[in-house]
Amino acid sequence: xxxxxxxxxxxxxxxxxxxxxRLRFFAKATGExxxxxxxxxxxxxxxxxxxxxPPTFLFGLEMEKPDPFGWMGDIGMDLxxxxxxxxxxxxxxxxxxxxxxxxxSRIEDIYDKKNGALSFVVKAVKVTDQRGxxxxxxxxxxxxxNT
Amino acid sequence: xxxxLALQALAAAPSFDALxxxxxxxxxxxxxxxxxxxxxxxxxxxxxxxxHIDTDIARKAxxxxxxxxxxxxxxxxxxxxxxxxxxxxLRQVNLRFVGxxxxxxxxxxxxxxxxxxxxxxxxxxxxEIATTTQYGDKKIVGDALLALDAQRGHQP
Numbered sequence: 001x002x003x004x005x006x007x008x009x010x011x012x013x014x015x016x017x018x019x020x021x022r023l024r025f026f027a028k029a030t031g032e033x034x035x036x037x038x039x040x041x042x043x044x045x046x047x048x049x050x051x052x053x054p055p056t057f058l059f060g061l062e063m064e065k066p067d068p069f070g071w072m073g074d075i076g077m078d079l080x081x082x083x084x085x086x087x088x089x090x091x092x093x094x095x096x097x098x099x100x101x102x103x104x105s106r107i108e109d110i111y112d113k114k115n116g117a118l119s120f121v122v123k124a125v126k127v128t129d130q131r132g133x134x135x136x137x138x139x140x141x142x143x144x145x146n147t
Numbered sequence: 148x149x150x151x152l153a154l155q156a157l158a159a160a161p162s163f164d165a166l167x168x169x170x171x172x173x174x175x176x177x178x179x180x181x182x183x184x185x186x187x188x189x190x191x192x193x194x195x196x197x198x199h200i201d202t203d204i205a206r207k208a209x210x211x212x213x214x215x216x217x218x219x220x221x222x223x224x225x226x227x228x229x230x231x232x233x234x235x236x237l238r239q240v241n242l243r244f245v246g247x248x249x250x251x252x253x254x255x256x257x258x259x260x261x262x263x264x265x266x267x268x269x270x271x272x273x274x275e276i277a278t279t280t281q282y283g284d285k286k287i288v289g290d291a292l293l294a295l296d297a298q299r300g301h302q303p
Contacts, residue, residue: 022191029184029191030222031177034229047299052234055225059218060193069196079196080208084217088241094234 001146002119004110006075011105011123016064020097023051030054043096050097055089058136062103062125075107077121077144085120086141093135100130108139112146119144161232163263163270163295172258172274175227179253180215188219215248220278220287227256227276228291236297238271242289253281261290269294 020040027037035042036052043051053061062068069079095101109122125138178184182200189200194216197204205213221242228237248254255278262273271292278287 022193025187025191026222029187030219030226032226046233047235054222055228055234055237055240056218056221057192059221060191063193063195080198080204083247084244086241086243087217087221088239090239091237 001112001116002076002110002121002144006107006121007110009071009075009107011071011107012065013105014062014065014103016061016101016103018053018061018095018097018099018101020051023053023057023097026054026057026060040097048094048096053095053097053099055091056087058089058095058101058127058138059087059140061101062105062127062138071105072121072142075121077142081145083143083145084140085143086139088137088139090137090139091135092137093129093133095127095129095135099135101135102128104128117145117147119146161272161295163272166260166263166272166295168260168262170260172227172231172276174258175223175230175256177223177254177256179251180219180248182213182250184219185213185215185250188216188222192216192218192222194218212250214250215252217242217244217248217287220244220248220254223254223256224276224278224287224289227258228274228293231258232293232295233299235299236294238269238292238294240289240291242287244287246284246286248278248280248286252286254278254286255281258291266292270296 024038036046104126108124121142123140127136199216258274258276261275275290
């Protein structure tokens with residue numbers, strides 16, 4: 001079981017640069033062929049400052065830190081026992097290549113199901129850009145098998 | 148963009164008023180999941196959890212083999228949405244992972260208009276979205292809120 005005492009725990013803040021090369025690699029890996037995601041001229045013509053960050057890319061960018069799964073061990077989660085249960089993204093402003101993002105994460109909730117056989121840990125992440133603009137919110141629910 | 152393509156783009160751009168509950172998004176059919184798909188996605192996404200790319204680790208965790216990152220399918224659902232509307236019209240995406248996508252699974256992303264609502268001073272279309280394998284099993288279900296009236300560069 002994952003102890004509820006960790007609810008409200010603030011995780012280390014991280015920063016990541018949004019890089020054009022990574023966005024092009026992400027487009028390749030996901031089969032994206034719309035040129036706005038790989039060609040800066042096409043992105044600008046579509047009204048973006050540079051290549052836009054595709055809708056789910058922020059999830060991985062938040063993991064750009066030395067020990068992205070470290071917090072899980074800190075609260076007693078075993079990486080071999082987790083499954084991603086739910087994921088939400090709320091978008092406030094577009095994010096593009098060239099932006100530097102700050103990710104502020106906290107554990108929002110912890111609860112059990114199936115008589116404690118499963119724990120669910122909910123992590124909320126606030127994303128701001130280099131201007132301090134709140135650009136997005138992420139919310140992950142991670143299921144942990146306790147038995 | 149030539150005139151014919153421009154016309155097609157115009158015709159394809161969905162509008163709040165023209166849509167009805169039940170209208171379907173053009174589906175997105177993906178190639179079968181391979182180990183290469185998973186390795187490339189691990190590197191490109193930044194999610195380096197070895198359970199998706201290292202068979203030894205996957206077996207140690209009790210899985211028969213490596214399996215797809217949930218966020219790979221999530222990215223495919225992102226493509227379903229941005230193939231349909233410009234990305235700046237996305238307000239929210241909510242996904243629930245209901246099954247594991249395995250090697251060899253061929254996913255189709257689908258969506259349909261579930262609701263037309265007003266929220267935060269904007270008219271929003273809520274679309275229900277899903278990934279389904281070639282065997283008819285749903286692996287992700289969720290929804291998205293789209294502000295189809297939103298002009299480029301303007302967000303509340």
